[in-house]
Amino acid sequence: MGAFLDKPRTEKHNLHAEGNGLRYGLSSMQGWRVEMEDAHTAVLGLPGPGMTDWSFFAVYDGHAGSRVANYCSKHLLEHIIMCPANLGAGGTQGSQASSDSSACDSPTLVPPPTVETVKSGIRSGFLKIDEHMRSFSDLRNGMDRSGSTAVGILLSPDHFFFINCGDSRAVLFRNSHVCFSTLDHKPCNPRERERIQNAGGSVMIQRVNGSLAVSRALGDFDYKCVDGKGPTEQLVSPEPEVFEMARAPEQDQFVILACDGIWDVMSNEELCEFVKSRLEVSDDLERVCNEVVDTCLHKGSRDNMSVVLVCLPNAPKVSEEAVRKDAELNKYLESRVEELLSRPGEEGFPDLVAVMRILSTDIGMPSLPPGGGLASKRSVIEAVYNRLNPYREEDGSGAELEYHW
Incomplete structure (x- = not known):
């Protein structure tokens, strides 16, 4: 459940950039926790032919250590992509995809992947990186028991692909209201509870076996060792939910990705309205994100805090x-x-x-x-x-x- 400091660490890590018609900013703060276990990914333009106009953003909320969150922030995207020709097919290279690019060297034009192909590729990428991390000696032998949630968004020129595994959250602000939100994976959710119980576990004090507060995550291999059950049937599943939405350029304003250190003290509507009001005051996205984490600290958040703000062309302008x-x-x-x-x-x-x-x-x-x-x-x-x-x-x-x- 984590230990706390005598006073919060308020130093922030920031990034910002723009491209593909997007602008993004991010801020992360350790806060009251004794360790910073959050990580993030922000990529404008994916590697490979035909993918330069795609972008990917994600927030990883680690627990029981930062190993899994940090590894996923560096390697999850490559497991999802493999290479453009294999996007969504699950690939055959497994974790070696980043070093073996022979399948991507052909000059043959590759047609854009279908929506279902992309969704399948995202799911396969999560399962493959989880399987790959299980081979790490410290995670395999229990020396490191860390795990991490993951929430992300893959943007093509025409679609949003919202990705969630755990209780971090993504929201889309469209036409000045919250148009979409991912669903938190909590042990007390009926569907999650059923899987946990079918795997021989229980839900006590809203936690898996009275201990883990999320029902889906990467890592957490102590909860993924039930004989006779596949990876998505374990007490804790690494399977993400993927939601596809067509982009609406004249209406879409911004997307927010954040860990539960943010959502613990602000609702979807509160955070979006706050961000909207700050974008009307400043076009500095790092500053806006810093104001979000500072505000959440002062609202009582005791967790690490990370937020990624992705502004679309129709985002609020300074007034x-x-x-x-x-x-x-x-x-x-x-x-x-x-x-x-x-x-x-x-x-x-x-x-x-x-x-x-x-x-x-x-x-x-x-x-x-x-x-x-x-x-x-x-x-x-x-x-x-x-x-x-x-x-x-x-x-x-x-x-x-x-x-x-």
Whole structure:
């Protein structure tokens, strides 16, 4: 279930790029966990002839260690693709596909794969990488018991292929509302529970055998050793669900991929509305993603946090009015903090928690970012508080303060 630090690690890993008519940004933060177990993949233009206009993004949420998540972030895509001629066919090269490219060397034009071929290839890629990782000595002998969820999206010029194995999640924002969301694989889901029980396991406290909180994952080989059962019939299955949707260029706005450290504290609608409001203030996608993880930290997330934001051509654009309103809100918050610290009460200056509580009841406050609320402005409030509070700790860490807003 994971151990926690005395204070969160808030350093962030960021990336951004654009291509194939897309822009993406990502942010990941260790947070309160003692180890960073998340990983990610972002590829604009897949290798091989005819695949340069395809893209792939994924988030991997590791547990019991980072080995599986890190390996999948580097190699899952190659197991899915093999080479363009074999995309979706499962291939015959197995884990050697990346080093044996003879099947891809032919100059013969390869027709685009069908939707069903792609879906089959994705499923085969997951099963093959799971089978391959089982051969790793540390995973085979139980020295490393790590596993990882995986949520991703494969984009062709005409289709979205949403991929999910576990409880990370992907959402599509279209026409200013949540159009699609992947389904979390939890042990208490009837279909998942049935498979677990058929494999001789049980679901207790909403966990597989009272221990693992997800019912599908890569790795986790302690839960994949039931004799007489195939790989998709084990207590924990590596089989992804794949959902295909036709792209709607005039309506599609953005896709969000995130681990459960994000979804634990924000609903699909809250996160999408928050991202929409931030895109109207800034076109810096790294900044937007950083605001997401900071807000989730202040909303009380205790997990690692990773988010990938993929903006499509019709994504929200920066609005002068939204920028003005956001600046006015920041100015208002700064003035209120200054006011609260200008007149200490009988117990002295209020701490930051007290300031946040007072502000949370301020009926005169301008509208806060939808979905983010006051938590999304904590960094603004904290900066003014630390600057003006004469009794704050020298390191300004605020480690003793609550992070749940």
